[in-house]
Amino acid sequence: xxxxxxxxxxxxxxxxxxxxxxxxxxxxxxxxxxxxxxxxxxxxxxxxxxxxxxxxxxxxxxxxxxxxxxxxxxxxxxxxxxxxxxxxxxxxxxxxxxxxxxxxxxxxxxxxxxxxxxxxxxxxxxxxxxxxxxxxxxxxxxxxxxxxxxxxxxxxxxxxxxxxxxxxxxxxxxxxxxxxxxxxxxxxxxxxxxxxxxxxxxxxxxxxxxxxxxxx
Numbered sequence: 001x002x003x004x005x006x007x008x009x010x011x012x013x014x015x016x017x018x019x020x021x022x023x024x025x026x027x028x029x030x031x032x033x034x035x036x037x038x039x040x041x042x043x044x045x046x047x048x049x050x051x052x053x054x055x056x057x058x059x060x061x062x063x064x065x066x067x068x069x070x071x072x073x074x075x076x077x078x079x080x081x082x083x084x085x086x087x088x089x090x091x092x093x094x095x096x097x098x099x100x101x102x103x104x105x106x107x108x109x110x111x112x113x114x115x116x117x118x119x120x121x122x123x124x125x126x127x128x129x130x131x132x133x134x135x136x137x138x139x140x141x142x143x144x145x146x147x148x149x150x151x152x153x154x155x156x157x158x159x160x161x162x163x164x165x166x167x168x169x170x171x172x173x174x175x176x177x178x179x180x181x182x183x184x185x186x187x188x189x190x191x192x193x194x195x196x197x198x199x200x201x202x203x204x205x206x207x208x209x210x211x212x213x214x215x216x
Contacts, residue, residue, distance in 0.1 A: 016074060030185075060094070060141075074136065074164045087137060153184075160188055
């Protein structure tokens with residue numbers, strides 16, 4: 001869009017980054033990329049998805065200190081908290097749902113006649129996810145974990161106040177082997193959130209925030 005916003009350290013006001021505000025075209029591109037990637041991701045077996053998610057877990061834990069420092073600079077929280085809670089619990093959530101991915105299955109209902117009745121569990125498609133400022137990477141992991149395990153793709157919008165670790169998480173997912181487009185990040189304020197929630201290509205929205213924002 002050409003519009004940018006700045007990200008600062010709340011402790012001393014120093015500039016951390018200048019980030020481009022997503023336009024409608026950017027959101028459209030992110031959703032379209034997610035749709036393409038989701039088809040490949042959903043075609044994998046649950047075990048294949050699990051292995052990729054577990055590689056992401058290992059990378060998160062390996063880079064805990066680096067990510068915690070960035071989270072502290074962006075949120076202003078003490079390093080003792082971000083190093084022991086934020087990244088740790090985000091990785092734990094991914095590990096938990098990675099373990100469930102191979103177990104996603106339907107069921108068969110026995111009948112007395114010759115008819116066959118069964119259920120199938122299929123991914124919804126592309127999930128629009130909106131995070132909050134106070135636990136950026138933790139919330140991103142919490143939203144990504146169940147959706148990805150089930151074969152969905154995600155377009156994630158972090159808070160414009162604390163948007164940095166979502167980009168690191170996207171890098172980790174790519175390094176772990178997630179197909180292109182399956183975890184996309186769009187940056188910006190509530191206008192971008194509205195574009196995401198109103199997009200016809202979004203099958204479901206996962207939102208964390210205050211009631212007023214949700215109503216809007």
